[in-house]
Every structure is written in structure tokens, then in C-alpha cells.
Amino acid sequence: MAGMYSDKVMDHFANPRNVGQLPDADAVGEVGNPKCGDIMRMYLKIDGGVITDVKFQTFGCGAAIATSSMATTLVKGRTIDDALKLTNKAVVEALDGLPPAKVHCSVLAEQAIKAALADYYRRRGVDPEPIVGKLEEPHHDHGEGCAL
Numbered sequence: 799m800a801g802m803y804s805d806k807v808m809d810h811f812a813n814p815r816n817v818g819q820l821p822d823a824d825a826v827g828e829v830g831n832p833k834c835g836d837i838m839r840m841y842l843k844i845d846g847g848v849i850t851d852v853k854f855q856t857f858g859c860g861a862a863i864a865t866s867s868m869a870t871t872l873v874k875g876r877t878i879d880d881a882l883k884l885t886n887k888a889v890v891e892a893l894d895g896l897p898p899a900k901v902h903c904s905v906l907a908e909q910a911i912k913a914a915l916a917d918y919y920r921r922r923g924v925d926p927e928p929i930v931g932k933l934e935e936p937h938h939d940h941g942e943g944c945a946l
Contacts (some may be wrong), residue, residue, distance in 0.1 A: 827913025
């Protein structure tokens with residue numbers, strides 16, 4: 799595995815940041831493809847429009863764990879607006895790249911954060927779609943990048 803991945807990917811896989819649950823989370827988002835095996839759940843604590851804490855649980859390959867970890871570090875301490883601007887490309891760049899077959903993991907990480915923010919707005923009686931956008935299942939070809 800090490801030869802395919804950057805040192806940053808290996809570090810976030812071996813030592814993931816922000817793992818776990820937030821029992822008092824203001825928002826929870828889950829995305830994934832159970833047929834493939836990659837499932838991500840993000841928990842957000844939000845105070846005054848700022849993400850003060852974030853945790854994740856991921857079931858999937860090493861790249862899925864690494865992208866979840868990196869995504870949480872990129873949004874922790876940021877505003878909701880900043881978190882909504884996070885792209886899978888930014889996650890991949892922060893990890894110094896991913897093999898093409900694993901880029902779908904970064905899409906899942908981006909979508910998990912957006913799903914959590916959609917939950918945040920729903921809990922407040924606000925339609926999240928105009929703010930967060932339409933949440934779609936990430937495209938996945940079930941090729942060699944699949945966890946199963």
C-alpha cells in the first residue's frame with residue numbers, strides 16, 4: 799500500500815485525526831455505498847456559525863480513512879461557509895495526491911461534510927438545498943478502487 803500513497807496519506811491512515819463520535823453533535827451526515835464498502839459519518843459541533851469540533855467514523859479502505867481524517871482537519875475551526883467550499887480536489891491536494899482509483903474517497907469526504915451541514919440546517923427548520931446544494935451519491939464504478 800505504501801508505494802501507491804503519499805506520506806501524508808499514510809500518516810492520516812495510520813494516525814487518523816478526529817476519529818469517533820460527538821454525542822452532542824449539532825449535525826450528523828452519512829454518505830457511502832454499502833455495496834462498495836466505503837461509508838463515512840461526520841459529526842459536527844457548531845457554535846456561532848463556526849465548526850468548533852468534528853469527528854468521523856469511516857468504514858472503508860485506507861484512502862477512505864485518510865480522506866475523512868484530512869477533511870476533518872480542513873474544516874475544524876472554520877466557518878460553515880468555508881466548510882461548504884471544501885472540495886474533494888482540496889482534500890486530495892492536502893494529502894499530496896491519491897491514485898486515480900481512490901479519488902472517489904475524497905468525493906465521499908466532501909459529501910459527508912455537506913450531508914452533515916444539510917442535517918444542521920434541517921434541524922433548524924431551514925431547507926438546506928439552497929445553501930448546501932443537492933446532495934448526490936458520488937459516482938462510483940465499483941472498479942479496483944472498491945473496498946470489497
